[in-house]
Amino acid sequence: MYVLIFAAAAALVQSPVAASVVKPGTISIVAADRxxxxxxxxxxxxxxxxxxxxxxxxxxxxxxDHSLYVAKVEVSQTQRGVVRSGTDRSDRPGMAAGLGGLSLTLPSGKDQLHGLIVTRLEVTVSLRRDNHVVWTGQATTVRASGTRTGEPSAVAAVLSDALLRWFPRQLPGPLSVP
Structure with a gap:
């Protein structure tokens, strides 16, 4: 029993992120190296x-060059298929074609296909003086491109707000943002 507690404590101390206490200060935001x-x-x-x-x-x-911390921002986007979007069919006008007692409503062509984009934001905060990582977090969302909620500025705001809501506390793991 004591061996397990000692092993857990040793793992916590050895973790470079868990052992760091992030105190308020100045921070610079930079893009990832690649x-x-x-x-x-x-x-x-x-x-x-x-x-x-x-x-x-x-x-x-x-x-x-003058901040206490440096926040490195890394973004990745991957298309994972397509999704159809448009207005609700119940209130959308359509073209009716009838044969005797049979009536068929044809689509009006307002549906559009949009790429389904998976966006991942990772922020790593380190001390500027020695590059020691003191905090890291990841957040991911899936949005349809070409829509209001899929615009890069909207996705960036949602992901950064969700992720940095935790800062400087450590995250329990990667976040999935609806």
Missing amino acids: PTTSPAITKTFTDAVQRTLLRTAFLPLPDA
């Missing part, structure tokens, strides 16, 4: 992370 999305998408997400951090006890600075 971005996996376009520069525009990466900037949208780094800006969203900065806006979210403004609501915390951490002060974002534009220059990574």
Whole structure:
């Protein structure tokens, strides 16, 4: 019994993230070293992370050479099929075709196919002086592209808000955001 408790305590102490206490201070937000999305998408997400951090006890600075912490933002997007979207069929006008007593409503063509995009945001916060990781978190969502909720700025805001709501507390694991 004591061996299990000692092993658990040793694992906790050896974890670089769990052993760190993140105190409020200045923080710079930077893109990952090798971005996996376009520069525009990466900037949208780094800006969203900065806006979210403004609501915390951490002060974002534009220059990574003068902050206490550096938050590295990594974004990935993958298309996983398509989804059909449109208005509700019950209130949508259609074209009726009738043969005797049979009536058939034809679609009006307002449905559209949109790519189903899986977006993952990962933020890693480290001390600037020695690159020691003090906090890390991941959040993922799936949205239809070309829709209001699937716009990169909307996805960035939702993911950064959900993820950084935890900061500086450690997350129990990756977040899935509806």
